[in-house]
Amino acid sequence: MTENKKQNIEIESKLYALTNTIINLSERYQKGDLKENFFQKSIKAVMNDLLKIHFRLREQNILLSEILEKTNLTIKYYQALDIINEVSSLNYASKLYQKGLNYSKTLSTSLLELPGITSNITSSFITLLDVMKLEFFEDIELLDKLFDELIVNIRKFPGLEKLEVQINKMHNYLLNNKNKFMKNKNFRSLIEDDLYKIYKEFQNKLNIQR
Numbered sequence: 428m429t430e431n432k433k434q435n436i437e438i439e440s441k442l443y444a445l446t447n448t449i450i451n452l453s454e455r456y457q458k459g460d461l462k463e464n465f466f467q468k469s470i471k472a473v474m475n476d477l478l479k480i481h482f483r484l485r486e487q488n489i490l491l492s493e494i495l496e497k498t499n500l501t502i503k504y505y506q507a508l509d510i511i512n513e514v515s516s517l518n519y520a521s522k523l524y525q526k527g528l529n530y531s532k533t534l535s536t537s538l539l540e541l542p543g544i545t546s547n548i549t550s551s552f553i554t555l556l557d558v559m560k561l562e563f564f565e566d567i568e569l570l571d572k573l574f575d576e577l578i579v580n581i582r583k584f585p586g587l588e589k590l591e592v593q594i595n596k597m598h599n600y601l602l603n604n605k606n607k608f609m610k611n612k613n614f615r616s617l618i619e620d621d622l623y624k625i626y627k628e629f630q631n632k633l634n635i636q637r
Contacts, residue, residue, distance in 0.1 A: 431487075438483060439498050445477050446500055449507035470514045477511075482545075544583045551577035552626040559619040567605045574598040587632070593625050 449470065456466040484491055495501040555573050574594065581591045597618070607614050 434483075434487070435489070435494075438480060438489070439494055441476070442480055442494060442504070443498055443500060445473055445480070446504050446507045448473050449477075449510050450503060453510045467514055470511060474511050477507075485546075544580060548577070548580045548584065548629065551580050552622070552629070556619060556622060556626070559615055559622065567602075567609070571598075571602065574601075587629070590625060590629055590632070597621060597625075 452461065452466060452469050452473070455461045456463070461469075481491070483489075484494070492501075495504050551573065555570075555577060558570060558573060574597075578591060578594055578598070581587050581594060601608055601618065604614075608618065
């Protein structure tokens with residue numbers, strides 16, 4: 428058996444197990460066997476594992492639809508996805524309610540979109556870091572747009588509110604010190620180091636380091 432075939436079988440097995448775990452958790456919660464807090468934490472943990480499967484599929488250029496069809500898992504998988512999105516929506520709605528804001532389901536992010544959003548966030552971070560390494564950089568407007576792009580992408584991924592605050596603070600700090608950023612190489616290096624730390628925190632939070 429080739430290594431690729433072994434990896435495919437492992438992915439199929441994990442996807443099958445995770446899908447059924449989500450459905451079983453939901454059924455037990457509906458019956459009252461699980462407390463809400465435990466149910467939500469369990470779903471979140473399984474969601475993270477499922478997200479890792481999505482990343483592996485992207486890395487190996489494997490279509491999810493092919494895996495689902497091969498394992499006869501299509502219906503159950505999308506049932507599990509609905510459960511995840513419902514739990515995410517309820518959590519998000521609760522947070523907004525506590526802040527006195529209205530909630531719209533259109534704000535909920537599907538698990539299917541997260542790998543793509545993660546890729547965009549990573550690209551935004553790397554572009555910003557590359558720009559900061561340029562020795563003669565004077566286009567603050569470009570830097571401003573890159574930070575805005577990063578923040579927009581960060582907001583699309585649930586659970587990164589603290590990182591968004593950190594990035595916003597850095598963005599505003601740079602705008603208030605743009606002359607120093609352009610002329611002082613040491614100052615720029617410090618900002619670059621701080622941004623890299625936020626980038627590593629993003630990777631650690633999602634546990635997707637390669």
